Amino acid sequence: MAGQLARKKPQPVFVPADExxxxxxxxxxxxxxxxxxxxxxxxxxxxIQIGQAFFPASDPFASLMLSLATFGAGFVTRPIxxxxxxxxxxxxxxxxxxxxxxxxxSTAILVLAVTPSYETIGIAAPLLVIFARLVQGFALGGExxxxxxxxxxxAPAERRGLAVSFQPxxxxxxxxxxxLVGEILSLTLTSEALNAYGWRVALLLGAATLxxxxxxxxxxxxxxxxxxxxxxxxxxxxxxxxxxxIVGLGFVILASCTIVTYVTGYMTTYALNxxxxxxxxxxxxxxxxxxxxxxxxxxxxxxxxxxxxxxxxIWPQVAALLMTYPVFxxxxxxxxxxxxxxxxxxxxxxxxxxxxxxxxxMAEGLPKNIRGxxxxxxxxxxxxxxxxxxxxxxxxxxxxxxxxLAPAWYMLVASAAGLCAMLMMPETAPLKIQWAVNKxxxx
Numbered sequence: 001m002a003g004q005l006a007r008k009k010p011q012p013v014f015v016p017a018d019e020x021x022x023x024x025x026x027x028x029x030x031x032x033x034x035x036x037x038x039x040x041x042x043x044x045x046x047x048i049q050i051g052q053a054f055f056p057a058s059d060p061f062a063s064l065m066l067s068l069a070t071f072g073a074g075f076v077t078r079p080i081x082x083x084x085x086x087x088x089x090x091x092x093x094x095x096x097x098x099x100x101x102x103x104x105x106s107t108a109i110l111v112l113a114v115t116p117s118y119e120t121i122g123i124a125a126p127l128l129v130i131f132a133r134l135v136q137g138f139a140l141g142g143e144x145x146x147x148x149x150x151x152x153x154x155a156p157a158e159r160r161g162l163a164v165s166f167q168p169x170x171x172x173x174x175x176x177x178x179x180l181v182g183e184i185l186s187l188t189l190t191s192e193a194l195n196a197y198g199w200r201v202a203l204l205l206g207a208a209t210l211x212x213x214x215x216x217x218x219x220x221x222x223x224x225x226x227x228x229x230x231x232x233x234x235x236x237x238x239x240x241x242x243x244x245x246i247v248g249l250g251f252v253i254l255a256s257c258t259i260v261t262y263v264t265g266y267m268t269t270y271a272l273n274x275x276x277x278x279x280x281x282x283x284x285x286x287x288x289x290x291x292x293x294x295x296x297x298x299x300x301x302x303x304x305x306x307x308x309x310x311x312x313x314i315w316p317q318v319a320a321l322l323m324t325y326p327v328f329x330x331x332x333x334x335x336x337x338x339x340x341x342x343x344x345x346x347x348x349x350x351x352x353x354x355x356x357x358x359x360x361x362m363a364e365g366l367p368k369n370i371r372g373x374x375x376x377x378x379x380x381x382x383x384x385x386x387x388x389x390x391x392x393x394x395x396x397x398x399x400x401x402x403x404x405l406a407p408a409w410y411m412l413v414a415s416a417a418g419l420c421a422m423l424m425m426p427e428t429a430p431l432k433i434q435w436a437v438n439k440x441x442x443x
Contacts, residue, residue, distance in 0.1 A: 025154035028220045030166045032102050033147050035213050037174030039109040039206040040140050043071050043133070044391065045182045045268050045286070046199035053117045053199075054126045061399060064273065068392045070126070074133040075388030078141035078380035085142020086376030090369060093224045094150040097142060097372065099217040104139035106210035108132045113203035141383075145376020152363045152371075153223035157430045158305060164363060165301020165356035169294050172352070175265060176290035181205060182268065183283035191279070224368075242426065246365035247378055249421045250358075254382035256418025257355050262390035263407050264289060267344060269391070274404050275335045285340040289348040296349045300356030308429045309364075312357035313422040320351035321415045328408035351415075354422065364428040386414075 043050065051067030081101070089097035112132040118125045148167050155163030185198040267289065271282035303312045327343040366374050390410075397406035 025220060025223070026151060026163055026166055028216050029098065029147050029150050029154070030170045032098060032213050032217050033143065033167065033170040034174045034177070035206065035209045036102055036105045036140060036143050037171045038177050039105050039203075040074065040136055041171075041175050041265065042109075042178040042181070042202050042206060043074075043112070044262075044265055045178050045283070046202060047071060047269050047391075048272065049195045049199040050129075052195055054115075054129050056118050061395075064269075065392060065395060066126075068395060070130055070133055072388035072392060073130050074137035074140070075384040077134045077137035078384045079377065081138035081141030082145060082376035082380030083373065085139075086145040086373035088142070089146035089149065089224070089372035089376075093222045094146045094153075094372060095217065095220050095222050097146040098150065098220075099214065101139045101143045101146070102213045102217055103210070104135055105143070106207055106213065108135035108139065109203055110207035110210075111135075113200050113207055137384075141380040142376060144379045145374070146372045148359060148363050148375055149368075149372040150220075150223055152360065153368070160364065161301040161304030161309070161357065161360045161429070162298070163301070164360040165298050165304070167359055168352065168355050169297035169301075171261075172290050172293035172297055176287060176294060178202065179268065179283055179287040179290055183280060183287055186279040186283055194279070243366055243374075246362055246425070247374065249425050250362045251378050251382055252421035253355075253358050253362075253418050253425075254379055255386045256414045256421070257358070258383050258387040259390050259414035260351060260411055260418075262387050263394055263411050264344070264348060266391045266394055266407070267340075270394075270398075270407065271340060273395075274398055275332070275340075277335060277340070281337055281340060284337075285344055288341045289344045292345045292349045293352045296352035297356050300353035301360065303353070304357035304360055304429065308427055309357045309361035310422070310425060310427050313354040313361070313425065314419070316350050316353040317415065317419045317422055320347065320354075321412065321419060323347050323350060324411050324415060325405075325408050328405055328411075332404035354418075358422070358425070361425060361428045364430075365426070 047067045048064060050070075051063040055063050055066035055070070085097045085101055088100075109132070112129060115121075115125055115128045115132070144167070148164060151163045151167060152160055181202045185194055185202060189198045265286070268282045268286045271277045271285055272279060275282075300312055300316075324347065327347045330343050331339045333339075362378075363371060363375060394407050394410060397410065398404065
């Protein structure tokens with residue numbers, strides 16, 4: 001339907017220099033992204049309760065693993081959605097692809113929220129849940145690439161970093177909203193009520209945004225067919241070679257980012273299941289971490305516009321690599337509110353900054369006619385392989401080793417790989433490239 005509408009009426013002309021239009025585009029794309037990621041991420045916050053409802057087992061560990069495996073099922077269809085919806089955005093436009101993605105995501109979360117428990121309808125319950133997660137994965141796979149391309153194309157060259165940083169920031173906002181809802185529910189409901197229906201309330205809040213999100217995205221101006229600011233003349237001559245290099249390095253960095261993000265997102269379940277802390281403290285740790293991540297993502301984009309992409313990627317990544325083990329050691333040994341809130345918050349603050357710079361660097365390095373589809377595909381494959389397995393793998397490692405430090409070792413390996421790839425990424429900031437060319441070519 002969105003594609004038919006796009007073909008029936010001409011797209012409005014988008015002028016990046018128009019401040020009002022730029023703000024409206026960034027706001028509209030970001031709000032839709034927040035709503036989609038809230039729907040997808042909320043599942044992980046209530047993995048224990050969802051496991052009890054749809055995957056009952058005599059062993060709580062088995063129930064949790066089945067629930068987390070179903071969470072991982074949402075990653076299986078991400079590459080399919082990325083290829084289909086991403087390439088659709090490169091043909092028909094960013095707006096119809098983003099609108100279609102949002103509609104599918106909201107419908108799937110509604111199905112997940114209203115599906116009766118295993119005790120009520122038997123095997124049909126987990127099958128419906130798995131189906132809903134597959135649809136969610138397809139939808140979200142086609143969300144990130146078109147949205148990132150849209151944010152880049154909607155912004156002036158000198159503010160691309162800040163504009164694109166709303167992509168990772170919106171993911172953090174969504175995770176924060178999910179953690180906030182979990183915190184409120186855990187404080188206002190008894191444990192029995194939270195297990196019985198509290199998690200359904202959290203999911204229904206996401207489904208309720210469907211009409212608003214569809215209206216918001218259908219009103220966005222299109223950016224696909226609008227000329228970009230003339231910075232391509234200072235890009236590397238062998239664009240195809242540069243693009244392939246960015247795709248390969250981008251996959252490694254996205255894999256690293258995915259592992260760190262999903263292990264951090266696992267902190268609610270980790271705090272409850274491994275550290276045995278109270279539910280309000282567990283949700284509070286995630287809430288603080290994600291709130292800090294919002295500011296860090298925007299700060300990373302702002303810095304990338306001023307210092308270039310590479311410096312903002314590399315140095316904070318080094319700091320995060322050095323902080324990871326000490327922070328987790330502090331958390332596992334003390335199991336205190338200060339360690340969970342302060343340690344995890346500080347690690348998130350430093351560790352989130354590099355990825356805003358990376359997002360804009362990768363999007364800038366891809367030609368416009370394949371930007372949406374390629375970014376979406378690389379992102380989705382990295383997420384599918386490493387995001388869907390991160391939380392079950394960490395749970396299994398903790399169970400196997402009996403060590404609460406297992407998440408730290410996994411994050412260390414991922415962060416080190418990401419740093420190596422960042423060191424090989426080229427500088428793509430238009431102002432930086434222009435300065436280098438002017439220095440090389442005297443008047």
